[in-house]
Every structure is written in structure tokens, then in C-alpha cells.
Amino acid sequence: MSGKVTITPYGGLGEIGMNCMLIETESSAILIDCGLMFSELDHFGVEFVIPNFANLLLKKDKIKAVFATHGHEDHIGALGFAVKAGIRAPIYASPFTALMVRERLKESGLDTQVELKTIHSGGTVEFGDLKVTTAQVNHSIVDAFALFIDTPIGKIVHTGDFKLDQTAFFGDVMEWDLFRKAASEGVLLLLSDSTNVEHDHLAQGEPSVAARLEELFHLAKGMIVVSLFSSNVGRMANIFKIATKMGKKIALTGRSMEQNVRLAHERGAIDLNTTNIISVDSIKDYDRNKVLLLSTGCQGEPRSALNRIANAEHNHVSLHESDLVILSSSQIPGNEKAISKLVNQLFQSGAEVLYDAVEEVHSTGHATRPELKKMIEMMKPKYFIPIHGEYRHLVHHANLAHETGIPEKNICVVQNGEVVELTPDSLQIVDKVEELRVMIEGRDGQDITKSILKDRRKLAEGGVVFCLMTRERDSGRILSKPQVMAKGLVSESFELWLIEEAHKVVERQIEEYKKDLKNNIHHDLAEKVRIELRRFFDRNIGRKPVVIPLIMEV
Numbered sequence: 001m002s003g004k005v006t007i008t009p010y011g012g013l014g015e016i017g018m019n020c021m022l023i024e025t026e027s028s029a030i031l032i033d034c035g036l037m038f039s040e041l042d043h044f045g046v047e048f049v050i051p052n053f054a055n056l057l058l059k060k061d062k063i064k065a066v067f068a069t070h071g072h073e074d075h076i077g078a079l080g081f082a083v084k085a086g087i088r089a090p091i092y093a094s095p096f097t098a099l100m101v102r103e104r105l106k107e108s109g110l111d112t113q114v115e116l117k118t119i120h121s122g123g124t125v126e127f128g129d130l131k132v133t134t135a136q137v138n139h140s141i142v143d144a145f146a147l148f149i150d151t152p153i154g155k156i157v158h159t160g161d162f163k164l165d166q167t168a169f170f171g172d173v174m175e176w177d178l179f180r181k182a183a184s185e186g187v188l189l190l191l192s193d194s195t196n197v198e199h200d201h202l203a204q205g206e207p208s209v210a211a212r213l214e215e216l217f218h219l220a221k222g223m224i225v226v227s228l229f230s231s232n233v234g235r236m237a238n239i240f241k242i243a244t245k246m247g248k249k250i251a252l253t254g255r256s257m258e259q260n261v262r263l264a265h266e267r268g269a270i271d272l273n274t275t276n277i278i279s280v281d282s283i284k285d286y287d288r289n290k291v292l293l294l295s296t297g298c299q300g301e302p303r304s305a306l307n308r309i310a311n312a313e314h315n316h317v318s319l320h321e322s323d324l325v326i327l328s329s330s331q332i333p334g335n336e337k338a339i340s341k342l343v344n345q346l347f348q349s350g351a352e353v354l355y356d357a358v359e360e361v362h363s364t365g366h367a368t369r370p371e372l373k374k375m376i377e378m379m380k381p382k383y384f385i386p387i388h389g390e391y392r393h394l395v396h397h398a399n400l401a402h403e404t405g406i407p408e409k410n411i412c413v414v415q416n417g418e419v420v421e422l423t424p425d426s427l428q429i430v431d432k433v434e435e436l437r438v439m440i441e442g443r444d445g446q447d448i449t450k451s452i453l454k455d456r457r458k459l460a461e462g463g464v465v466f467c468l469m470t471r472e473r474d475s476g477r478i479l480s481k482p483q484v485m486a487k488g489l490v491s492e493s494f495e496l497w498l499i500e501e502a503h504k505v506v507e508r509q510i511e512e513y514k515k516d517l518k519n520n521i522h523h524d525l526a527e528k529v530r531i532e533l534r535r536f537f538d539r540n541i542g543r544k545p546v547v548i549p550l551i552m553e554v
């Protein structure tokens with residue numbers, strides 16, 4: 001065998017989120033996943049980050065297909081932006097993932113711009129010299145796929161997000177036969193999920209989470225509120241079953257919760273015909289202990305349904321002392337503070353609150369160390385690249401692969417933007433792509449450029465000062481006293497004195513300007529005022545605010 005394959009991660013390696021990877025031969029390429037990453041909650045208006053598609057547009061004609069491994073936002077959340085940017089290769093996805101992608105594209109009016117193809121586990125598609133086979137894996141969402149990619153130089157296995165829970169609901173257990181078959185054909189490169197490499201214990205299966213939830217539901221005296229990822233359809237289906245068995249009515253709150261329940265019904269994972277769903281505004285019409293409410297917001301998102309409930313701002317739901325709130329979810333790194341604030345707020349309502357740290361009400365969707373080891377042992381790859389993780393996860397996973405028998409020289413820790421060249425006899429980083437990400441201000445929002453972000457940071461950290469002056473256009477004379485206004489600088493009492501002194505600074509500059517005007521010397525009054533005011537504030541309050549001098553010409 002000869003030739004080479006290049007692999008470029010545009011996101012997801014060195015961070016949890018924004019997964020996006022290009023695999024290309026000389027003539028064809030496929031894109032695996034196209035996700036977004038939520039920004040830290042108070043990041044100057046940046047809501048999330050997506051890959052910079054300018055890089056991928058250069059290869060637009062070569063990209064034959066986009067594969068979405070599963071329906072989590074960090075895998076499909078940026079697909080609409082990719083289509084908008086001009087990437088029009090057909091999107092292949094499992095039945096449930098395709099439903100989720102369909103909704104996203106419809107919402108953005110892009111559903112007619114790109115072909116969306118549903119593919120089942122074990123399905124194979126060929127694109128030039130690439131052949132892709134899908135294989136179901138178990139994860140915290142139904143219909144998750146791993147991909148087997150046959151290239152002219154050998155087979156690449158991309159695990160997607162996976163765990164080895166063999167007890168999962170809705171038949172979404174791993175397709176071992178497909179994995180065994182791939183392994184028997186020989187695997188040149190394994191790309192494997194690193195998220196939980198730091199955890200040694202085997203995660204509990206979904207049935208034990210369901211059993212614990214059932215016990216807790218029986219102990220509850222009032223209304224039960226369960227908050228979980230709205231894409232966790234398997235767990236949702238279990239909750240629906242338990243609630244129905246207990247004769248409870250189920251209400252839903254949160255847009256994505258309502259949408260995903262509808263999609264799960266369409267997929268056949270949930271049967272709404274046998275479930276007692278009631279509208280959230282009719283909860284008051286039922287006995288409190290007969291109601292189970294499923295809510296979004298388990299990550300403490302400020303505008304989510306659960307946050308509104310916790311802060312007594314929800315239109316139809318309030319908490320009573322006898323109620324039970326369960327956060328059946330993990331904490332996504334970066335959201336810890338927001339979740340902690342939410343839990344405290346929920347406790348203040350008087351309700352009982354249970355969460356991952358105090359009760360076994362959640363099971364991870366990612367393989368832990370023993371499972372990751374098993375994957376490597378099973379696939380016996382010649383080369384190994386850890387994917388889907390922060391940098392430390394990638395390093396730990398690389399070490400695990402080495403311990404499992406892969407020679408060090410055959411393992412490569414790769415970060416976003418690094419272009420990896422794979423041949424039958426080598427694996428190495430050969431290049432680097434720069435400017436990998438674009439910041440976005442809301443789902444249909446605009447890009448936030450680096451300079452906008454810089455301005456916002458300066459405004460937030462230093463405050464802003466306006467200085468208004470009026471000048472006669474023909475003579476250049478300053479006609480009135482300058483006006484200085486400030487926002488976000490200091491407390492009001494101190495501000496009065498400060499602004500008065502600032503006026504004096506500006507007036508001195510105007511005097512200088514007048515002299516220069518008389519002597520016909522060029523004088524940039526606005527710039528001088530800007531510089532002097534910044535110096536003045538730096539001296540007096542130790543900060544340089546954004547100063548905006550405005551000269552009105554009349």
C-alpha cells in the first residue's frame with residue numbers, strides 16, 4: 001500500500017465541545033461532526049463558538065459528505081452555520097440524529113439548501129476512494145454512531161462518543177459484530193473518545209439509574225421535577241414509563257424538551273399515545289403529587305426553564321416545600337458555578353433537591369478507563385490518536401494506549417488545527433491551520449470579531465467616558481463649554497468630583513487648541529482630549545476607560 005491520508009481536527013481536541021474533523025485523501029474528503037461550544041456564561045455576549053468555515057471552504061469541492069455521529073450540540077450545533085457558509089455536501093446521520101438536524105436546518109430556513117440522508121447502523125456509503133460504514137454505539141443519546149472509514153491505505157475507526165453499557169434502553173447498545181468485523185480486517189488508525197479517561201470505575205447502567213429514580217419518585221410527597229439533557233431520550237423514556245406506571249401526569253417545560261420529546265415519538269423511542277402528557281399551564285388543575293415535570297436547564301443556563309422556576313419567575317410553575325427536584329445530569333466543565341448557584345436557589349425554595357454528587361441519579365455517556373482500554377484491545381490499531389477531550393485527557397488517553405501495547409511512536413497527541421499525515425508506515429503532524437474559531441452572539445446571531453470582543457472587554461473593565469464639544473465649521477472656534485459624561489467608572493458621589501476635574505482637563509486642551517488655531521498650527525483636538533482624559537483617569541482611579549471625544553460641527 002502507498003499513499004497518504006490527512007486528518008485535521010478543526011475543533012474538539014484540547015477542549016470539550018465544537019467537534020469537527022476533516023479526513024481527506026488525494027481526491028476526496030469527509031467531514032466528521034460539526035459542533036458548537038457554549039461559551040462561559042458571562043463572556044461579553046459571546047453565546048457560543050463554532051469552527052471557522054473559511055478554512056474548510058477552501059476544500060469545499062473535495063468534501064463529499066458530512067457525517068454527524070450523534071445529535072449532541074457539540075457534534076451537530078454548527079451544521080447550519082456550515083451550510084450558510086457554503087458547505088453543501090450531503091449530511092449523513094442516524095435516524096434520531098437526522099431528525100434533530102432536520103429541525104435545526106428548518107429553523108434556519110436551510111432545509112432546502114442541503115441534502116440530509118438518514119443512514120442505519122451497518123450502512124455503507126462510498127465517496128470516491130473513501131468508504132464509510134456506520135456502527136451503533138451506546139451513549140447518552142439514542143442512535144449514536146462510530147464510523148469505520150476505509151481509505152486506500154487502510155481502515156480508520158472513529159469511535160464517536162461512546163460507552164460500553166450493554167443494558168441500555170431502546171436497543172442502542174454497541175454493535176459488537178461490526179466492531180469485531182472491522183478489527184478482523186485490520187485497523188490502521190483508531191480515533192477514540194477521551195472524555196472520561198480520568199475515571200477508573202465502570203459507570204452504572206441506565207437501568208440502575210431508572211431503578212433509583214423510581215425509588216425516589218415513590219418517596220416524593222409533592223410534585224416531582226426532573227431536569228436532564230433534553231437529548232437524553234433513553235432516560236426520558238424510562239422516566240415516562242415509571243411515571244405512567246405510578247399514574248402520574250407528565251408536563252414538559254423548555255423549548256428543546258418539548259421538541260425532543262416530539263422527535264423521540266417520531267423516532268419510536270417514546271410513545272406519546274400511552275403517556276399522560278398535560279400542558280404545563282394546567283399543572284395547577286391536578287393534585288401536586290400526581291404531577292411529574294420534565295425541565296430543561298440542568299446546566300444552570302440563565303434563561304432556562306429550571307432557572308426561572310428556581311427564581312420564582314416561571315409563568316406556570318412554582319415550587320412548594322414538599323416538592324422534589326432531581327438534576328439527572330452531569331456538570332459540563334465550565335458550568336460548575338452556574339449549577340451551584342441554581343442548586344442553592346432551588347434549596348431556598350424549600351424543596352428537596354437531589355443531584356449527581358449526593359444521589360446516583362445520573363450515569364455518564366462516556367467510556368471510562370477500563371472501557372477505553374477494552375476498545376483499544378479490541379480494535380488492535382497500528383496507530384492511535386485520542387480525540388474528544390481537554391488536552392490533559394488526550395495525554396492520559398495516549399498513555400493508556402501505550403500501556404495497552406501501542407508503541408509510543410505510533411501514538412500522536414493532536415490539537416485543534418494540527419494537520420496529521422497518516423501513511424501505512426507513519427503518523428506525524430505536518431502542518432497547522434490558524435484562526436480556527438468564530439464567536440457567535442446567539443443562534444441566528446452574528447459573528448463577533450476579535451476587535452468587537454476587545455472593545456467589549458475594554459468597556460466592561462474600564463467604563464466609558466464621552467466628551468462632547470461644538471465647533472464652528474468655518475472658523476474652527478469652539479462654541480460652547482465641553483460636556484463630559486461617564487458610565488461605569490466610580491460611585492456616584494466620587495463621580496461628581498471626577499467629572500468636574502475632567503472638565504478642567506478638557507478646557508485646558510481647548511485653550512491649547514485656541515492658541516494653535518491663532519498661530520495656524522494644526523491641532524487634533526479630539527485625539528489630544530482622548531489621550532489627556534485617559535491619563536487623567538489613570539492617575540485618579542488607576543484605570544483607563546474608553547474615551548470617546550465627539551466634536552459637533554455647526
Ligand SMILES: [Zn+2]
Binds near residue numbers: 365
Ligand atoms: Zn455526545
